[in-house]
Amino acid sequence: MNVFDIIGPVMIGPSSSHTAGAVRLGRVAWKILGDKVVKADITLSGSFAQTYRGHGTDKALIAGVMGMDSDDERIRHSLQLAKEGGMEFAFHETEIPGAHPNTARVTVTGAQGGTAVIQGASIGGGNILITEINGMAVSFTGQYNTLLVLHYDKPGTIAAVTNFMAYSEVNIGNFRLSRPKKGGEAVMTIEVDGALEPDVNSCVEKLPNVLSSTMLAPMLRRVAQCWNILRSRSSAGRRSRPGAPSPRPPWPIRRSRWSSRPTFCISAWRTVWV
Numbered sequence: 001m002n003v004f005d006i007i008g009p010v011m012i013g014p015s016s017s018h019t020a021g022a023v024r025l026g027r028v029a030w031k032i033l034g035d036k037v038v039k040a041d042i043t044l045s046g047s048f049a050q051t052y053r054g055h056g057t058d059k060a061l062i063a064g065v066m067g068m069d070s071d072d073e074r075i076r077h078s079l080q081l082a083k084e085g086g087m088e089f090a091f092h093e094t095e096i097p098g099a100h101p102n103t104a105r106v107t108v109t110g111a112q113g114g115t116a117v118i119q120g121a122s123i124g125g126g127n128i129l130i131t132e133i134n135g136m137a138v139s140f141t142g143q144y145n146t147l148l149v150l151h152y153d154k155p156g157t158i159a160a161v162t163n164f165m166a167y168s169e170v171n172i173g174n175f176r177l178s179r180p181k182k183g184g185e186a187v188m189t190i191e192v193d194g195a196l197e198p199d200v201n202s203c204v205e206k207l208p209n210v211l212s213s214t215m216l217a218p219m220l221r222r223v224a225q226c227w228n229i230l231r232s233r234s235s236a237g238r239r240s241r242p243g244a245p246s247p248r249p250p251w252p253i254r255r256s257r258w259s260s261r262p263t264f265c266i267s268a269w270r271t272v273w274v
Contacts, residue, residue: 019060021122022048023075024142025104026064028130029118031214032148035110037065040082040089046101048122049093057104058091065108070126100129136178138189144173145196146216149188152209153179160207161188168200185211 030037042061044052052058056076063078066087074081082089096103100121107117119132128142140146151157158177165172171193179186201215 019056019075020070020126021102021124021128022057022060022104023064023068023070023072024126024128025118025120025122025130026061026106027067027069028064028120028128028142028216029106029108029116030065030067031216032118032133033108033110033114033116034212034214035112035114037108038087038111039109040065040087041092041107042089043092043094043096043105043107045094045096045099045103045105048102048104049095052091061104061106062087062089065106105132133178133187134185136180136185136187138178138187139176140174140189140191142216143218144191145194145218147188147190147192147196147201147204148214148216149190149204150211150213151186151188152211153181153183153186154209157207157209158188161190161204161210164204164207165190165192165200168197168203170194170196170200 026040029040040062042058044057048057059075059078060070062082063072063075066078066082066085068075068078079089096105096119099119100123102122103119104121105117105119107115109115117132117134118130120128120130123129123141130138130140130142132138133148134150138148149161151161162172162175172190173193174189174191176189177186178189196215196217198215201213204210204213
């Protein structure tokens, strides 16, 4: 267990699973589409379907497809902002067999007519698991810098991508290929150690048979920012005398569901998230 297992995401909303994770699911769809979303069709399964209005999962998902981060103070108003921006959206409740309880299938359409479909789950603590992209089975969590490469299934395409990454001194930590049929479209999911420079992504897109390349950064765990906010809250309203030690932070922090300031979840155990 490390510090990231006990300090949850900086976020707006009451639940790291139903809001922070949901924002990230929406953002993945937005990133893969690579365009302004003008229509979003979202299917919810399990507990997402049962509680999405009360927990604000609907607001979080729409915020994500609009490109917001989990700590964006506009999340609470995302539905209204989407309507004002001309976005059409709809939510559907269903049961996806064998799916995680917090599963969403997000279909987005861009201003230029393109579409993207992702299916994923919010698995706790703001973490996600993406299991499908455009009908192709994938498996990645977004905890590492990830490159999603959509390409034609042609000889030498994988070698071209991996050789370029080796030349760029990028170490591949995990690699997965998914293709519905031989010779058609396929997707590489490449998780790497360390950072990915933007020019790596743009250069991969220019390789033969590559249709698009999308770079996904891991969720920012701003520990220093968390501590500073905690310390400022703990000392608010009571001034310490000169030279006195700073008061201990109030663990855990509890705020109203839609507080105007980002909140974070703190737990003694990985599986206990608010």
